[in-house]
Amino acid sequence: MPFIPHTEEETRKMLDAIGVSNIDELFDEIPADLINEKLDYVPPAMDEAGIRRLCKNSAQSDGHYVNFIGAGAYEHHIPAAVWQVATRGEFYSAYTPYQAEASQGTLQLLYEYQTMMASLTAMEVSNASLYEGASALAEAVLMSVRAQRKKYRILMPETINPAYRETTETIVKNQGITISNIDYSGDTGTIDLGQLNDQFTDDVAALVIPQPNYFGALEQVDELVDLAHKQGCLVIAVVNPLSLAILKAPGEWGENGADIVVGEGQPLGIPLSSGGPYFGFMCCTQKIVRQMPGRLIGRTLDAEGKQGFTLTLQAREQHIRRSKATSNICTNQGLMVTAATLYMSLMGPAGMAQAAKASHANTRLLVEKLTAIDGVEVVFNSPFFHECVLRIDSPLDDLVREITAEGIIAGMPLGADFEGLQDCLLVCATELRTEEEMDNFALHLERIVSKG
């Protein structure tokens, strides 16, 4: 029997010990009319060779595409050692470190992860991770409302990833929180400071600042943070962790830095995998740590005065506080964070900076090549990190389909989410894209656009 070791003889011995004649008797407390062992859909069992063949075929049929798409998930180099070590059984098949003495490996790793994230963001505290980036923003919104007391409005710029706004709305909408949109400037593709100024009413708990924003453009973070703080608002930064190898860390934005920093951890060694599992990170200032959701690992001493690691501030969490917890969240994304910690260790500050710089330089090169085509132009006049919005004089749906057929994922069409950007495509070239791939993309794009 797959994954069940019992021999017939052992089963018999166990039934005898219990004092029943068969296994069905063990279910005698279940009302008989509820027992239903009939399965109509589930197919017969497959063996390992069979399932491997089926998976290989399915994976193969999805093929291999050259990605010029980002929009929240990015194809970066993942060192081979990352997943070979992360999937060691001792990491892969352990659980939440409730028994600290038997989980020092996971606990120390998470403490190291927290240290790395705090350093990358220049914040005082990091938790042990949340599900992914968008829901991490929702948790940050809830946290800011708890920290601010009786302020229930959040200023959310249009330049945030639209899926982040939707996720946040789903998660916070039943707690009396209002999300107010802040427009972007059609010239720069960044937060419209003039319009923002009028939005600071007494009930605003926090301003959300994405950096780089969804369009890839860089926001004027120093001015934004100072403006928000002057108005008594907290600042929630939403950042790409790889970009922080070269971009100013949120803890250093403006006079006093951001208060809460969240984002998608996927660029740190996590495969694209159609959208998950990834992990969300969350960092904050010491001042509001007790409002933070999720697992937190602390360093302490054991009975002999030796250093050790344990889950801490558990009094915030659902298994202790129940209905008064900071969140219903029960786990972190342990395995993904294991991979991210390995990634950051293997890359180091220089390796990550180099990957970030190369992604930036590649995207500039791509934009240069694509905008050399008649009918393709850059939309916003702003510096960008590794994504850029292009206006293309050709029906985008057809264009994306045709380019996909050439084995290229062209980018993210923005029309469905942004009025006025119907003919716009968000493109990205990470450090993995070669000049040859870019030329090939340009070649096909030119062919399609010139057809009119």
Add this chain to the structure above:
Amino acid sequence: MTELIFEQSTAGRINNAQYQSGTFSIDDLPQALLRKTSPALPEVSEMQAVRHYTRLSQLNFAIDTHFYPLGSCTMKHNPRICNEAAMYDGFSGRHPLSPASTGQGVLSCLYDLQEILKDISGMSEVSLAPMAGAQGEFTGIAMIRAYHEARADDARQEILVPDAAHGTNPATAVMCGYTVKEIPTLDNGDVDIDALRAAVGPQTAGLMLTNPSTLGVFERQITEIAALVHEAGGLLYYDGANMNAILGKVKPGEMGFDVIHLNLHKTFSTPHGGGGPGAGPVGVSKRLVPFLPVPRIAESSGEYVLLDKNDCPQSIGRLSCFMGNTGILLRAWIYARMLGREGMKRVADYATLNANYMKVKLEQGGFDMAYKSRRATHEFILTLKKEKTETGVTAMDFAKRLLDKGYHAPTTYFPLLVPECFLIEPTESESLEELDGFIAAMEEIRRESVEQTELVKSAPHSLPVRRLDDVRAARKLDVVWQEDAV
């Protein structure tokens, strides 16, 4: 103790193999937006990093190394083929926003998983979007809220939760803007149905129930409970944490539940990964289908497509940036296909056999069971109240001593209703020898607690660290390493 990776760092050490070659300018970016000081990440060689984390891994107990009978967590074997196949390039390399036409392989697997979960749960429709059990709970209660709101039934502001429930249940109800009312449990482990009858009314939005309950027993009055809540106009939420006990035997939909979540990292053996990622799909009865979260995977004339908010206008919305923990869903699907039709029921059969065998043997060995007269489900509760009174040795001491003997401790002090308790869940993957070994270890610890009390009270002795000072950890908060601290 293992040195921290930061303490092994040497300024200027670069991993050349991981370092993208070439010179790349960022001169076009405004100086004011650039980082001035490098982050304090470790500067180590590939070998140092690999050695360090390999050594750290060896400090863990895991299913792959130890019997791990953590109650309510279903620590069953994680077949390696599930990981291997989920990491195939075609699966792991696909961008979540690439057109659905480039993902027919992965979408066909996920669609098949949805259908399998519908079959085993008896629900009308399933969504794979929730990323963990707690998010599945949130999704379920948010749908219950959306349902009542769509009917303008606004007086329903209360969620009923048995006092034995997981902490996530009341926390979730509050996240959805509800107040929580606890329903007491009878001494036999069943819900106090008179108290429930008195509690339901026009203010009741729904009831959250785990069945088998967290007390390791099957709620026998479930049909009556469902009728009571439904007659009052409320809906029933099924917390699928304990689905392993009834997989292929009982369908939650047929018990009267309107919405359920399943923990795939429990019942469908996806890795616990040191605390995640999980996956918490939800299943719903017909009346809740319009409220399911997006994106939904559907089939349309032989092609798999993703439905969004435009296709599902009443949806509660999106739960994450993309489409949930796809890689975990794939692992669960592989496991489900390997169990197949005949294997589902077998899981519940042998999980229940193992638990009942342990319960009987431990009882014969002189341990007290919290619900003596009841049949164990896939787990059961043992109370060490007597041992504590006689020797002063607590459930925590027992747990730590078990670690010394090479067994991960069961869940301790949960559920909160039973003093000095162990919630023990062996799962179907464990062999008779392993169960007997654990039982013998328990008996040995009891002998030790009489003859060598201090040995037990000061356990563990053979692990990388001795018992840790949790109070200090909370008071002198040290969550980020700094040179020269501690």
